Amino acid sequence: TMAPRRPYGLELLSLLLLGTCGFFQSYAVEVDVKDASNVTCLYAQWMMKFLIKYETNSSDYKNTSLDLTPTVTHNGSICGSDTQAALLAVQFGDGHSWSVNFTKNNETYRAEFITFTYNTNDTAVFPDARRQGPVTIVVKDGMHPIQLNNVFVCHHTTSFEAENVTQIFWNVTMQPFVQNGTIGKKESRCHADTPTAAPTVLPTVANVTTASTTISPAPTATPKPVENPATGNYSLKTGNKTCLLATVGLQLNISQDKPLLINIDPKTTHADGTCGNTSATLKLNDGNRTLIDFTFIVNASTSVQKFYLKEVNVTLLNHLNGSVILSADNNNFSKWDASLGNSYMCRKEQTLEINEDLQVHTFNLWVQPFLVKENKFSIAQECSLDDDTILIPIVVGAALAGLIVIIVIAYIIGRRKSYAGYQTL
Incomplete structure (x- = not known):
């Protein structure tokens, strides 16, 4: 049986963030796979979301989000055995599917591969998509082996990035190879979970259809003065060649009931992304708390080719349990422009308006998303704020x-x- 539901915690979050542009909701999904004897052999409950970048017919790139729908099926799920892998597979929306397979030995089990297929024919999610039809991505799971008959639990957010897709999971409770139809009573927690994470109601065969997952609301704190953020150095490579360089200090300004300033810490921020001839994206992940994507494109319509910042996407995560609480993007920027082959620099503070409730402040910016040579910035075109010659x-x-x-x-x-x-x- 399967029972997707919208948990009370998300309803509470929606009340707290009512009116915030870009806020999204997801559904908790439960899967109880039974064997030929009608006994539970695989149990899972989790929440997930997908952030996808796709190309449009005008050769631009757009970011979209894909959530689970209220109606989810789990056709093709397999119990597994000593010689056959277990498979958890779900289907949702207009031709989208996700699955993970598990293997085991005498003492442990582990997830091996995650397969995600999204269908760009779903025009509600992928308007004006250039590529039509299903697109499949396979990611190797980094999950450590779990003791047999233990329940794997991870409230904190886990994400995988591959081929312009970010898969985000949280509030996971999962056990393949269930013995004698009884869900294990002992938990194996992921490393990211802390003692303050939201409690889990351990499922049993008796309550498997009524188990629920809750998400605690983001805590409110009294705003205090925040210093300018530290400047981070980020780079991307294609093979052994550097294809993008960026130096910047980043600060988020969230305007809700109480304004909140968040500095992005370069020491805990990981850079990832993609490089191309006409489009490049820098993805920054601040310790599974904040995800910021910067997309640059080349403008070939002018006599001198220039690049500029086209789109910024921000995803904010709850720092207690890692759940996604806010997502916003703006794909109508025309900022940070410079001649192709040069870099762009602006030491003074700049503000990027994502929406009426979210701003990104930049400090000591120096960026070059194309034609990087010898791992060094090329000649910089400075912003007008830095131009002292007018004095x-x-x-x-x-x-x-x-x-x-x-x-x-x-x-x-x-x-x-x-x-x-x-x-x-």
Whole structure:
């Protein structure tokens, strides 16, 4: 049996963030696979979401999100045995599917591969997609071996990135190769979970159809002054060749009931992404708390080819349990432009308006997304905020104006003194 549901925790989050542009909801899914004797052999409950970048008919790239739908099937799921892998497979929406297979030995089991197929014919999710039909991605799971008859539990967010797709999972409770139809009572937690993570209701065969997962709301804290963020150095490579360089300090400004400033810590931030001839994306992951994507494109319509920042996508995660609480993007930017082959620099603070509730502030920015040579930035085109040359004519003009004022005042005073002496005579 399978029972996707919208848990109470997400309803609470939706009330807290009501009106926030880009907030999305997902569904908790339960799968109870039974063998020929109608006994549970595989149990799973989890939440997941997909962030996908796809090409449009105009050769631009768009970011979209794909969530589980209220109606989910699990056709093709297999119990598994000593000689056959177990398979957990679900289908949802308009031709989308996801699956993971498990293998075991005498003492442990582990997940091997995750297969995700999305269908770009789903125009509600992929409007104006250039490629039509199903697209399949296979990712090797990094899950450590789990003791047989233990339940694997991971409240914290786990994500996999491959081929322009980010798969995000949280609040996972899973056990393949269930023995004698009884879900194990002992948990094996993922490393990311902490003692403060949301509690789990361990499933049993008796309550498997009523088990629920809750998500705690993001904590509210009194805002305090936040210093400018530290500057991070990021790079991408194609093979052994550097294809993108970026130096920047990043700060998020979230305007909800109480304004919140979040600095992105370069020490805990991992850079990933893609490089191309006309499009490049830098993906920054701040310790599974914040995901920020910057997409650059080349404008070939001008006589001199230039690149510029086209799109920024931000995903904010709950720092207690890793659940996704906010997602927003803006794909109408025309900023940070420079001639192709050069770099763009702006030392002063700049603001990127993602939506009315979310801003990204940048500090000490220096970026080159194309034609990087010898792992070094090329000649920089500086922003107008950094251009101090305009101060020279201003200073000279002010000095001349002051001199003229002094001369006029001296002339007036001199005339008055001369006139007053003549009257006395």
